[in-house]
Amino acid sequence: MAKKTTSEKLGTIGERKAIDLVKSILSPGNEDIAVGPGDDCAAIKINDNYIVITTDMASEKTHFPPNITPYQIGWHIVAINLSDLAAKGAKPLGVVIAAGLPDSYDVKFLEDMFEGMNSCALTYDTAIIGGDMKSHDCITLTGTAIGKVPQSEFMSRLGAKKGDLLCVTGTIGNAGVGYYSLKHKQVPENRAAFVGLFEPKPKLAEGMALAKTGVVTSCMDISDGLANSLYQLAELNRVGFDLFFDDIPIAPKAFELAEKLSIPIEDLTIYFGGDYELVVTIKSDSWEVAREAVRAAGAKLSQIGIVTEKRELNLIKEGSKEILKNRGFEHFKWVD
Amino acid sequence: MAKKTTSEKLGTIGERKAIDLVKSILSPGNEDIAVGPGDDCAAIKINDNYIVITTDMASEKTHFPPNITPYQIGWHIVAINLSDLAAKGAKPLGVVIAAGLPDSYDVKFLEDMFEGMNSCALTYDTAIIGGDMKSHDCITLTGTAIGKVPQSEFMSRLGAKKGDLLCVTGTIGNAGVGYYSLKHKQVPENRAAFVGLFEPKPKLAEGMALAKTGVVTSCMDISDGLANSLYQLAELNRVGFDLFFDDIPIAPKAFELAEKLSIPIEDLTIYFGGDYELVVTIKSDSWEVAREAVRAAGAKLSQIGIVTEKRELNLIKEGSKEILKNRGFEHFKWVD
Numbered sequence: 160m161a162k163k164t165t166s167e168k169l170g171t172i173g174e175r176k177a178i179d180l181v182k183s184i185l186s187p188g189n190e191d192i193a194v195g196p197g198d199d200c201a202a203i204k205i206n207d208n209y210i211v212i213t214t215d216m217a218s219e220k221t222h223f224p225p226n227i228t229p230y231q232i233g234w235h236i237v238a239i240n241l242s243d244l245a246a247k248g249a250k251p252l253g254v255v256i257a258a259g260l261p262d263s264y265d266v267k268f269l270e271d272m273f274e275g276m277n278s279c280a281l282t283y284d285t286a287i288i289g290g291d292m293k294s295h296d297c298i299t300l301t302g303t304a305i306g307k308v309p310q311s312e313f314m315s316r317l318g319a320k321k322g323d324l325l326c327v328t329g330t331i332g333n334a335g336v337g338y339y340s341l342k343h344k345q346v347p348e349n350r351a352a353f354v355g356l357f358e359p360k361p362k363l364a365e366g367m368a369l370a371k372t373g374v375v376t377s378c379m380d381i382s383d384g385l386a387n388s389l390y391q392l393a394e395l396n397r398v399g400f401d402l403f404f405d406d407i408p409i410a411p412k413a414f415e416l417a418e419k420l421s422i423p424i425e426d427l428t429i430y431f432g433g434d435y436e437l438v439v440t441i442k443s444d445s446w447e448v449a450r451e452a453v454r455a456a457g458a459k460l461s462q463i464g465i466v467t468e469k470r471e472l473n474l475i476k477e478g479s480k481e482i483l484k485n486r487g488f489e490h491f492k493w494v495d
Numbered sequence: 496m497a498k499k500t501t502s503e504k505l506g507t508i509g510e511r512k513a514i515d516l517v518k519s520i521l522s523p524g525n526e527d528i529a530v531g532p533g534d535d536c537a538a539i540k541i542n543d544n545y546i547v548i549t550t551d552m553a554s555e556k557t558h559f560p561p562n563i564t565p566y567q568i569g570w571h572i573v574a575i576n577l578s579d580l581a582a583k584g585a586k587p588l589g590v591v592i593a594a595g596l597p598d599s600y601d602v603k604f605l606e607d608m609f610e611g612m613n614s615c616a617l618t619y620d621t622a623i624i625g626g627d628m629k630s631h632d633c634i635t636l637t638g639t640a641i642g643k644v645p646q647s648e649f650m651s652r653l654g655a656k657k658g659d660l661l662c663v664t665g666t667i668g669n670a671g672v673g674y675y676s677l678k679h680k681q682v683p684e685n686r687a688a689f690v691g692l693f694e695p696k697p698k699l700a701e702g703m704a705l706a707k708t709g710v711v712t713s714c715m716d717i718s719d720g721l722a723n724s725l726y727q728l729a730e731l732n733r734v735g736f737d738l739f740f741d742d743i744p745i746a747p748k749a750f751e752l753a754e755k756l757s758i759p760i761e762d763l764t765i766y767f768g769g770d771y772e773l774v775v776t777i778k779s780d781s782w783e784v785a786r787e788a789v790r791a792a793g794a795k796l797s798q799i800g801i802v803t804e805k806r807e808l809n810l811i812k813e814g815s816k817e818i819l820k821n822r823g824f825e826h827f828k829w830v831d
Contacts, residue, residue, distance in 0.1 A: 169605060170598025170630070177605060177628055184609045188622025192589060201625035203588050205541055205643070214639055215627050216593035252539050253528060257552035257593075257637040262506025269505060269513060273520045286524025289537035291551050291637075292513055294506070301593040301627075301637035303550055307541070 197395075198316045199243040199379055200306070209313050210252075213243035214303040223298070226341060229268045231357035232300070233275025239382060240304035241283055241361035242435045246380040248314045248370020249306030251363065253288035254280055256302055259295025276302075283363050312370040314378035319396040319440040323376050325464035327438050328365045328453060331385060332413030334433030335426070343420055359435040366437055368456035374445035384432040387487025389472055392438070399467040402483055404429075404476035408461045429474075430486045440466055533731075534652045535579040535715055536642070545649050546588075549579035550639040559634070562677060565604045567693040568636070569611025575718060576640035577619055577697035578771045582716040584650045584706020585642030587699065589624035590616055592638055595631025612638075619699050648706040650714035655732040655776040659712050661800035663774050664701045664789060667721060668749030670769030671762070679756050695771040702773055704792035710781035720768040723823025725808055728774070735803040738819055740765075740812035744797045765810075766822045776802055 169177060182196050193209055194202035200211035217223070217236050227235075237254055244251050256276060260269065273287075280286050285304075337356025339345070362380070369375050377396060381388045385407075389400050409428050417424040439460075441449045446462065453460040467473075472483040505513060518532050529545055530538035536547035553559070553572050563571075573590055580587050592612060596605065609623075616622050621640075673692025675681070698716070705711050713732060717724045721743075725736050745764050753760040775796075777785045782798060789796040803809075808819040 167602050168598060169596055169600050169602060172602060174628060174630075177602070180602065180605065181609050181626075181628070184606060185613050185623050186617055188589065188624055189620075192622060192624055195622070196625050198625075201589060201591060203624070203641070205544070205546070208541070210541070210546055210588070210641070212589070212591055212625065212639070212641060214591040214593045214625065214637065216595050216629050216631075216635070216637060218595055218629065218631050218635070220632055221629055252546070253524065253537060253548070255537060255548055255550040255639060257550045257639075259552050259554055259635060260505055262504060264505050266503050266505060266508060266513070266516065269516065270520060273517050277521050281522055284525075286528060287521050287532070288524055288528055288530075288539070289532050289534075289548065289550065290517075292510060292517070293552050293554065293557055294510075295552075295554050295635065296556055296633055299552070299554070299595060299631065299635045301550065301552060301639075303548070303591060303593075303637075303639040305539070305546070305548060305641065 194315065199246040202313060204310065207310055208307050209310055210305060210307060211244060211247050211249045212303065212305045213240055214301060215239050216299065216301045218299040219297045224341060227357050229271035230275035233272035234279040234358045236300045236302040237276045237279040238359045238361050238435065240302040241363060242359065242380045242382060244304050244306035245361045245363045245366035246314065246378050246437055247308055248312050248366045249308040250367060251283055251285035251304060251306045253286055254302055254304045256287055256290040256300065258290065259293045259299040261296060261298065262294055283361060308370060314370050314375050316377055316379050316392060316395055319377040319392060319398050319466050321398060321466055321468040322443045323440040323466040324443055324446055324462050325400055325402065325466060326441055326449065326460050326462050327408065327436055328362050328458055328460055329436040330408050330410045331434055331436065332410040332428040335428055335431040336410060336412045336416050338431065339416055339420060339422065339427055345416065356433055359433065361435055362437050364456040365453050365458045368452040369439060369449060372448050372452045374442045374448050376440045376442060378437055378439045381434055381436050381438050382432050384487030385429040385438065386483050387485065388438055389483065390485045393470060393472055397470060399469045399471040400464050401467055401473045401475055402464040404474055406461060406463045408459065430484065432487055530651065535582040538649060543646055544643050545646055546641060546643060547580060547583050547585045548639065548641045549576055550637060551575050552635065552637045554635040555633045560677060563693050565607035566611035569608040570615040570694045572636045572638040573612045573615040574695045574697050576638040577699060578695065578716045578718060580640050580642035581697045581699045581702035582650065582714050582773055583644055584648050584702045585644040586703060587619055587621035587640060587642045589622055590638055590640045592623055592626040592636065594626065595629045595635040597632060597634065598630055619697060644706060650706050650711050652713055652715050652728060652731055655713040655728060655734050655802050657734060657802055657804040658779045659776040659802040660779055660782055660798050661736055661738065661802060662777055662785065662796050662798050663772055664698050664794055664796055665772040666744050666746045667770055667772065668746040668764040671764055671767040672746060672748045672752050674767065675752055675756060675758060675763055681752065692769055695769065697771060698773050700792040701789050701794045704788040705775060705785060708784050708788045710778045710784050712776045712778060714773055714775045717770055717772050717774050718768050720823030721765040721774065722819050723821065724774055725819065726821045729806060729808055733806060735805045735807040736800050737803055737809045737811055738800040740810055742797060742799045744795065766820065768823055
């Protein structure tokens, strides 16, 4: 990216352009860096493995609505980082936390928050192994997770090819139901979804199972929303997608709430982030292998589309086709 | 720590108590976690190596005085993390950065800051390999560095024994000169020290050289100040120290400025943080080995004291002995 943008403000250029700019500044590193900025995780060669590492910051401004509990704040920051490991097929080795906290907060808040972090780490057979704590004006948490995956099993974002099957794990729409329930004060009826929004479950077992099959051509998590994630995969892989809306495994609650609030069902599902499922492309002859692997891991894989040569993203719903919107969650332009 | 403190505020209990509380909550993790919270880095066993990881958060409130440039903000966050790797004898593998930035900032700020990060990483033969960028009310940066060290070379904070030699790398007082120059508007006369405060040089070559000797019994960086670091080492190792003030390699500028401002020289040096040298304890018969190793790495090691059995920290200056104060930089109680 040219330097001509430098008189602009960060709030004007948006997150993706800012990231592109940063990537243009950074040096590539040595030959041990197998994957640098731009994937869910960076990857470093160590013997036959990759050590993968990912970092995510969350703060009051962008991530913590008033209803979230300290325990959930803690769970969330660990879960979203583990989700990035899941997308690479990695097994977690540990999580470190940098916490910036206001002096005025109760010690009880700290306790509950770290209990949430510890609980999430334990649930996924890992631990909080270090960190940093600082006084800060507004609560700010950065989690960093590291994991390990055999080089041969690493699932990159790069590799989707025409004809590959587009698949997703689990169910879509739980986070959207949580968010819109909150926004429209429908919380009591949707407590489970509300928990889903604040206590996402990283798909580590699914990621490791898929990685071992060797039939995945690309993978990422859909924390930015399914539509937005597909746009990212399409751009990276120079491909398009036909997305079959009717095949997307949507939570029944999402249909109920969309109807009740007169919101398009797409807004609660494919155009909303926070579900932390994995989207994968699979070799066209390997559907059974992938599905069985995920089933054996106790979860579900659904085919929801196909990779196309033409760089166009189509949403096919009840037989009619429209262009999928490139909408989802983007910071620096966060409006809601 | 008992839960009775939970009605208190974080600003009242201070950073160390908060960290102790967090440590009491966290589960230890599996047998691959060789070092958990409480050292400069966590360490995970991978074959014959440890993968070490450290994270540090810096924000406008606690770390960025008005005079610092965006380039220096970037350099600083990378350098302080690499310093933690240095203290373990590790070789850096990569750094990830989570950046929370106000929408109102210029794109030029982002560019300059990442150029500082990149430049620091390159200087120490590593790279910024990934990250996260978010909108934030006040600039907040979290760096996380990972490195690798053979298990046999890892330098723990734990291991100092009675009779060991207490040593420090480099020169003490540059950061203090920078800070007090700024505070008392003596900047033009002390520009170099000022740069030293904002662009610390992590002692990676020194750390790796010392690690290979096998004669180091404990090590940490002195970012919290020499006195404070010695209190941390003493507590962990259940030992004491005799610190010979006259043997401390103090920057001549520190003496000059202390005199000019009528500040005790101790305040600019042992009671002030930010120098990012390494303090090590060395087996009593191995002084030559350690000194030669650091010299071969192009730097200097000085013996400044001795490890004692009695859990008392003495400052010996011009033949007279006083108790070393446990003073240094502590967040949540930051007054200056």
